[in-house]
Amino acid sequence: MPDDTQKRLLLEMFENLPGVAFMLLFRATDDLRLAGWVGTVLATLVCVTYVRKKLRPQPILLGINVFMVTITPLIECLILLGYRDTATVLTGNIATLVLMSVFVTGVILTVFRPNGFLNYQTSGTKQKYAHSAVLLLVCALGIVWSRLAGDNYLVSLGVPLMVLFGMHQLLRAGTTDQQARSGVILAAASPQGSAPEASI
16 A cells, blocks of 8 residues: 555545646647646546545646636536527636636635645744745736637646746755755754753
8 A cells, every 4th residue: 555655645646637638638629628637637637636635736736726617617618508609708718717717816825825835834924925926927917828829738738837846846845845954954053961960
């Protein structure tokens, strides 16, 4: 049986699966409907693991998965109700809508969650808001990029998401390094010789 670290890695891979499956299926089949429904089913399963607290959501992936749960059923309902033009507009702006979902999710998490738009602990509220603001800015720039980059999802969606994930990792690494340095300074400043002196 896998240990806790392996289970966590498997769950993190599972959390990534809906978006990856959507991109690969759409590239392989050029069938947006099929790719959308597969993504919806997988994203729903991921959201079930969130609700059951089996998986702590990665904030960016949370925005993507919530979007994937809703968008294909919404488009299908609009078509059935006769709003085909609205459905076509949504279909033509998938990349922008994904990034908007991530942005809105980030704003909500920043306002209401202790860690904000992050999945790591910062040194304080000020740093939490600063890091969340950087990620939201990158996401907003990604939304603009998606409007200008054309219909290739690897360019219009994949590039901004890679930059967003990369920035998240960079900020997290900086925070970890800062906390490690603080721990070393505190350890060095502690009075190591106090115990022997007390015993004399």
